[in-house]
Amino acid sequence: MRLLLDSTRCQGYGLCQEAAPELVDLDEWGYAQVRAADVPPGSAAAAEAAVAACPNCALRLVK
C-alpha cells in the first residue's frame, strides 16, 4: 500500500501529521512530507486516518 501526496492540494493544515505522525512530517512551512510512500503493514490504519483527516483530499492510498 502506498501513501501518495498531491502537493498541488496540500494547504498545510497539518491534520495528516496529527493523524499519522509516524508516516507524515511537516516541513518548516507547514507542508506535509510523506516519509516513505510504502506504508508498513502495521501502519495501515494510521495511513487511512491521515487520508481521511485532510480537508483538501491531498492524500490518497494506492493498493
Added chain:
Amino acid sequence: MTGVVSLLPEGQHGLLLSPVSGAEPHRGAEDLARYLAAGGYAPLTPRDRLLERIATLGLRGRGGAGFPAAVKLRTVRDAPGRPVVVANGEEGEPGSVKDRWLLRHRPHLILDGLRLAAAMTGAARGFVYLSDIPAEQAVRRALAERPADLPVEVVRTEHAYVAGEETAVVRCVDGGPALPTAKPPRPFEAGVGGAPTLVANAETLARIAALHACPDTAAAVAGAHLVTVSGPAGSASALIEVPAGTHLKVLADLGGHGRAEAVLLGGLFGGLYGTGWTDLPLEHDRLTAAGGALGCGALHFLHPWDCPVAVATEAVAYLSAQSARQCGVCVSGTGALARTLTAAARGGAAHDTTDKLRRWSRQLPGRGACGLLDAAARVVATLLAHFPDLVDAHRGAACPACAEPAPEDGRRFTVPVP
C-alpha cells in the same frame, strides 16, 4: 548571435545538415520535395523492426529525463485503449534552442517521427504541442503538404518553464491550462482524453525519423546529441550536433569558452559543475555518474569573471518566478532559496546561511508536482558541493559580479533561436 554547427564525422548528416544540400545547415524550412529526396516518409513495414532497433540502439528521450525511448513506446502500445501521440516542442529551458530550431527548419522530420511513433504504438491521433510562432507556421505549412496519414492537430500554448512538462502538455491538449498535475497517473497510463499517451520530445521524434530513413548511420543518429552552448552576456552561443561521448572541453573551445571555470548543466536542471568539468562526457549515464545531468543538452559556461553565486542566484530567482504557484512547498521553497541566496550574494549572509541552504537543498527535491523545485534545489546543492566556501566568502564582502540585483526573467541564460 547563435551559430549552427555539426561535429558529426563527414558523411553523417544528422539533424542539422540537409542530406540533399550538403554540408550547410538548413536555412528556411525544409520543404516536402527536399525531405522526400532525403528518404523521408518511407513506408514502415514489420520487416523494419523499428521498435526493436530503437531498443537495441538505446535511443534516449531528449526532453531532459533521458528515459529509454523504446520502453516508453512499448508501454504506450501495450496499455489498454487507443493511444495518442504528442510531439512536444515546448522548450521550457531558456538556454535551449534545439527543439524550436528543428520545428522551424525541419518540420517534416518531426511529423515523420510522429507518424512512426503512431505506427509503432497503434495511435490513431497525433498532436504537435508548441509555443513558438515561427515554429507553428512551419509545422502548419508542412502539415498541409505532407502525405496524408495520421490526423495531426497543432496545439499552441503560452511559453513557460513548466509548460513542456508532460502532464502540463496533456492538460493543455485537453483544453485546460498548461500546468503540471500530480503523478500517478502518468500520461502513458492516462493522458489525452484519458487515453494512453506518448509525449515525446521533438528531437527524440526527429531522431526516430532519421534513423528510419538512414539505417546505415542509425547507431550514430541514436547516440548523437543536439546541444545549445552559451556563456556570459556578449559571448556567442551555438546549436551543435555532437557524437555521443564528446567531451565538454571540445564544445567549450568551439564556443569560445575554453577558459571557463565552471558550467551550468542541462539547462537549469543539471546544476553547476566546477573543477573537472573539462573531462565530462556528453552522455546521459556517464554524466549522471559524475554527479551532473545532461537534461535537455543546454550548457552555460561560466567565465573567470563570472561568480557561481551570482549565476545560482539568477537561476533560482528565475525558477522561483516561473513556479506555477500550485504547490505550496514550491512557492515557499523556491522563494526561500531565492531570497536567501540574493541576500548572501549581496554580502548579507548570516552565520547559518550555508546550513540553511544545504538543508533545503536536501529536503525539497521530489516534493513538487513537476521538476521545477528539484531544479532549484539542485542548483543550490551543486553550488555548495562544488564551491563549498564561496557563499561564506560573500559575507560582508562586496563581490563585483554579484553587485546587481538578480533579474527574474532568466536573461543571463536565454539564447536566441538561430
